[in-house]
Amino acid sequence: MSHNVAMDSRTAYVVLALMTLANSGALGLILRDLPESLRPSVRSWQAGTLIIAAGYGLHAFPSLPLAVMVTLSNGAILLGLTICWRGVQQFDGLPQKAWHFLPAAAGTLAIFWSSAFQPDTLVRILAVSLASFMILAGCVAILADRSREDGSRSRQLLMALFLAIMVLNGFRCVYFAWAGIPSDFSIADNGSMANIISPLVAAMLPVIGTTAFTLMCSERLRRQWEHAASTDHLTGLANRRTLTEAGRHRFEMSRIRGERVAIALIDVDAFKSINDRYGHEAGDLALQHVAASLQAETGPSDLLARTGGEEFVAVLTQTEPEQAQLAAERLRLAVQRHPFSLRGLRLPLTVSVGIAVSQEGDADFDSLLRRADQAMYTAKSAGRNRVELAA
Numbered sequence: 001m002s003h004n005v006a007m008d009s010r011t012a013y014v015v016l017a018l019m020t021l022a023n024s025g026a027l028g029l030i031l032r033d034l035p036e037s038l039r040p041s042v043r044s045w046q047a048g049t050l051i052i053a054a055g056y057g058l059h060a061f062p063s064l065p066l067a068v069m070v071t072l073s074n075g076a077i078l079l080g081l082t083i084c085w086r087g088v089q090q091f092d093g094l095p096q097k098a099w100h101f102l103p104a105a106a107g108t109l110a111i112f113w114s115s116a117f118q119p120d121t122l123v124r125i126l127a128v129s130l131a132s133f134m135i136l137a138g139c140v141a142i143l144a145d146r147s148r149e150d151g152s153r154s155r156q157l158l159m160a161l162f163l164a165i166m167v168l169n170g171f172r173c174v175y176f177a178w179a180g181i182p183s184d185f186s187i188a189d190n191g192s193m194a195n196i197i198s199p200l201v202a203a204m205l206p207v208i209g210t211t212a213f214t215l216m217c218s219e220r221l222r223r224q225w226e227h228a229a230s231t232d233h234l235t236g237l238a239n240r241r242t243l244t245e246a247g248r249h250r251f252e253m254s255r256i257r258g259e260r261v262a263i264a265l266i267d268v269d270a271f272k273s274i275n276d277r278y279g280h281e282a283g284d285l286a287l288q289h290v291a292a293s294l295q296a297e298t299g300p301s302d303l304l305a306r307t308g309g310e311e312f313v314a315v316l317t318q319t320e321p322e323q324a325q326l327a328a329e330r331l332r333l334a335v336q337r338h339p340f341s342l343r344g345l346r347l348p349l350t351v352s353v354g355i356a357v358s359q360e361g362d363a364d365f366d367s368l369l370r371r372a373d374q375a376m377y378t379a380k381s382a383g384r385n386r387v388e389l390a391a
Helices: 002-031 039-058 066-091 098-116 121-144 153-179 193-230 240-257 271-278 280-297 321-336 365-381
Strands: 262-268 303-308 311-316 340-342 345-347 351-357 387-389
Touching (some): 002 039, 002 193, 039 193, 066 098, 121 153, 193 240, 240 311, 240 365, 262 280, 262 365, 280 303, 280 311, 280 321, 280 340, 311 321, 321 351, 321 387, 351 365, 365 387
Antiparallel strands (some): 262 351, 303 311, 340 345
8 A cells, every 4th residue: 555655656746747847848839929038037937947847757766876866856956946036037137146056056965965974854854945945035035026026916926826835845844843754754655744745835836836927927028018009119208199098088087177287299399400410310319318308307297208200298287377388498498408419419409399278168188289289380480499388
């Protein structure tokens, strides 16, 4: 009967290794569809899980000398965990330090010593648990960092998974320390409750963890697509689509609340001459310069967008005509006071601004935008580099 139990336990580790290989293979299939920015982290996670799978597979070969089997299997698992840690770091654009391999190296050395020279099963278990605890704690620290936390459910799931493995490993250590370890102890012996749980805990990272990591990559990709769809690729500002959606929403909410909406339509003066004289690349740099100057003067609640060409629109929080005009003056001066430098040349840039504040005659946001456009052309006709308030 005990022989069958041992076979069942070894089979569990073989199945676990195969499941890990399958998950790693699935991750490899989607690698080509991911952007270059995500591929290094995915490759690291895939490599880590493959090495972990190899470590699990070694548990199925009890004929190997104990010192060899235990050292290679647990060393592979610790190394695989470290490389998965590297994948989490790369996902957030963090550099890996050489000392990050110390827990795996120290744990593997302790395992070898306590199996080849001074055999002690409890020391081996504690060494594996402590080393994996340190590696997983490093992963948790990254995932829990609020400066990088993006609120994705998959990121929270992966962090919770790491914490769960840390807690279960801690309970496993406490159990063995309290219950004692028999002289004929084997990891393939299901007579120990901790050994029955061990394969289940081991399956959490390469199986559930890989799924959570894949979802985390998918959510990052989805957010990038959403950002690209709502952002002007040249300046990083909101694009026309985002402006239209946000502007219409603010316009409707202002009517419900009995408030006003103010917008400033900003056009770069004599922009065509820059393109004609210095080329379109210089024109793109000039637009980026203007965008940065305008953004530095907009408040956190203002919405600044590039709607095409050399035209920008700001939806302002200052909704009274006089306040809106003063805000527009600050935007105009921000551009005027910061000349554009191109290959050592200082090229002064100016903008003409048209201001429109919503009133009863405005049917929608588009009509408000048209009035601001008319005011901007009035500013152009009056000499440029000025602000005009729509009637």
